[in-house]
Amino acid sequence: MSDRLLVLVRHGQSEWNLKNLFTGWRDPDLTPRGVDEARKAGKRLKAEGLSFDVCFTSDLKRAQDTLDLILEEMGEDNLPVICDQALNERDYGDLSGLNKDDARAKWGEEQVHIWRRSYDVPPPGGESLKDTVARALPYYVKEILPRVLRGERVLVAAHGNSLRALIMVLEKLTPDGIMKRELNTGAPVIYRLNADSTVESVLDLAD
Numbered sequence: 001m002s003d004r005l006l007v008l009v010r011h012g013q014s015e016w017n018l019k020n021l022f023t024g025w026r027d028p029d030l031t032p033r034g035v036d037e038a039r040k041a042g043k044r045l046k047a048e049g050l051s052f053d054v055c056f057t058s059d060l061k062r063a064q065d066t067l068d069l070i071l072e073e074m075g076e077d078n079l080p081v082i083c084d085q086a087l088n089e090r091d092y093g094d095l096s097g098l099n100k101d102d103a104r105a106k107w108g109e110e111q112v113h114i115w116r117r118s119y120d121v122p123p124p125g126g127e128s129l130k131d132t133v134a135r136a137l138p139y140y141v142k143e144i145l146p147r148v149l150r151g152e153r154v155l156v157a158a159h160g161n162s163l164r165a166l167i168m169v170l171e172k173l174t175p176d177g178i179m180k181r182e183l184n185t186g187a188p189v190i191y192r193l194n195a196d197s198t199v200e201s202v203l204d205l206a207d
């Protein structure tokens with residue numbers, strides 16, 4: 001197995017996940033369940049025998065707090081942590097703060113699914129997944145990947161759609177393939193990369 005370790009983890013449940021609201025760049029806290037999910041992720045990573053050299057997260061509290069809780073659980077709370085907006089959730093634009101069921105009642109199930117999961121249709125005033133790839137991927141290539149290739153063990157705590165953007169590229173998924181790829185809150189995905197930056201193995205710790 002290669003030493004080129006990259007672990008991606010979506011934040012634990014947030015207050016707005018619980019309330020079923022479009023969140024995007026808004027900044028709600030974790031719920032008590034979200035805190036438990038983050039701690040559980042830390043325990044699972046430790047049980048896998050993993051440890052890290054450097055961590056990346058977004059500008060948003062739910063991801064940063066998830067990372068802190070994971071590191072605390074692993075006894076690794078002194079690691080360098082790099083926060084960057086490039087890893088923020090996809091911007092939901094005018095949908096931010098709206099209830100997802102209310103949106104389905106107003107615009108229809110199919111339209112809301114297209115906004116939530118299509119590759120290149122942005123929600124009104126927001127980012128498509130393609131737009132999210134366009135800002136998250138250059139950051140990954142410039143800041144994260146070189147460290148993984150140098151043998152630094154990297155943990156990234158971010159968001160459903162900013163991580164789906166990276167996973168689409170890592171797993172070479174088509175626009176159709178990425179529509180079906182969901183990430184559970186607090187569930188780590190463990191990648192080992194080849195020297196040419198392709199994926200050697202993937203282990204999804206989703207329940």
Ligand SMILES: O=C(O)[C@@H](CO)OP(=O)(O)O
Pocket residue numbers: 017021022023024025089090092116160161
């Ligand atoms: O609201 C959001 O920002 C995201 C993640 O919770 O939702 P969705 O699953 O609709 O992409």
